[in-house]
Amino acid sequence: MKILFITHDTTRTGAPMVLLHFLRWLKEHQSQVEIDVLALRGGNMEEEFQENCSNYYNYSVETKTVSLSIIQRILKKLHLYKQKNKKDVFIASLAKNGYDVIYANTVVAIPIGVSISKASRESKLFAHIHELQVVIRQLLPDFKKFLPEIDAIIVPSEIVKNNLVNSWGVNKENLLVVHAFTEVVKIKPVKQKAKSKQKFVVGASGMVHWRKGFDLFLLVARNIDLRYPDADILFQWVGKLPKNISHIIDEDIRKLNLQESVNFIGEVSNPKTYFNDFDIFLMTSREDPFPLVCIEVGLLGKPIISFEQATGTNEVILKGGGFVVPYLDIEAMANRVMEYYNSANLVEEHGAINIREFSNFIPEEICPKLYAMLIN
Structure with missing residues (x-):
């Protein structure tokens, strides 16, 4: 079996990470599968992708326009030279590889996946859609026109499935729910410290972006600071912080007088060391499949x-490992933070539920299901 995986980039973010975990699993457990990877752009995990496939292609490099020589420019003016479209040539060359499956990982990868599958004819096209409504409308507003070319769609949660059915008219029969997964080093949870000895840490993580709700994170901190000025709480965000946004956040923190209680760490090589110090996790995302x-x-x-x-994570949280509050209700979220702050037992109880409920979201459990869908 021969599969071409298409990733929008190779950065250390959600969708590329899930794909990389799957490639590693395939390499170890299904060595007969020939794996090629096409990255539309590179990123800080490019070497790791290269290590886990037979052939790696960087679309932005492969299709880069080369300057014409003086002779070629003269011939072109005389209509005696026709420059080949590098994108068309590249797509045609990939189609000749005879892939059994073309796997477009995210909506951004769908258009080129369709182009290659059309040129190949024998390939099945799978689309792994990790996005919800706003992001799809931003990144692929004409998504509907590609649907007839897609053989099956994989989604990470019921909320993504429902959005595709209700908002985009996708046939339920073509949708397969396979939850996201990650490789996790299980660090023994730290017992709660006495409030007088260590701050209560409310954590958040992800690239600082409107979708992740970094502004809402600040508003929750402000709400608690105003209503519970004596609460000894540190709000800590770990994740890539673009420079243009960091200046805005710095100024917001200053104007809200939250310098002592809010900290945006930025991107770190091992975020789990910070995660382990969190008492609770605040997910302020507006959209997060x-x-x-x-x-x-x-x-x-x-x-x-x-x-x-x-978020699709609510499907797990509602089993008892946390609270789901009304959409964008900052005060309700702040109230739940204070419930945890005032009850170490509640933190421990809900934390234990999450350890149990999230224990199956690992490559060993999910990858066999994902592979089975590709070969059926």
Whole structure:
């Protein structure tokens, strides 16, 4: 079997991480499968992708326009030279590889996946859609026109499935729910410290972006600071912090007088060391299909608070490992934070539930199911 996996980039973010875990599992457990990877752009995990496939292609490099020589420019003006479209040539060359499956990982990868499958004819096209409504409309507004070319769609949660059915008219029969998963080093959860000796840490993580709700994180901190000025709480966000946004956040923190209680760490090589110090995890995302960070903190025994209608993780949280509050209800979220702050037993109880409920969201459990869908 020969599979071409298409990733929008190779950065250390959710969808590429899930794909990389799957490639590693395939390499170890299904060595007969020939794996090629096409990255539309590179990223900080490019070498890891290269190590786990037979052939690796960087679309932005392969299709880069080369300057014409002086002779070629003269001939072109005389209409005696026709420059080949490098994108068409590259797609045609990939189609000749005879892939059994073309696997477009995220909506951004769908258009080129369709182009290759059309040129190949013999290939089945799978689309793994990790996005919800707003992001799909931003990144692939004409998504509907590609649907007839897709053989099957994989989604990480029921909320993504329902959105595709209700908002985009996708046939339920073509949808397969396979939850997201991650490789996690299980660090023994730290017992709660006495409030007089150590701050209560409310954590958050992810690239600082509107979708992740970094502004809402600040508003929850402000709400608690105003209503409970004596609460000894540190709000800590771990994740990539673009420079243009960092200046805005710095100024917001200063104007809100939260310098002592809010800290945006930025991107770190091993975020789990920070996760382990969190007492609870605050997921302020507006849209998050099934974030890997929730699996990671859940396995570390951290309760999670999130918004209704915002994430597929709610399917797990509602089993008792946290609270789901009304969408964008800052005060309700702050109230739940204070419930945990005032009850170490509640933190421990909900954390134990998350350890149990998230224990199956690992490659060993999910990858066989994902592979089975590709070969059936």
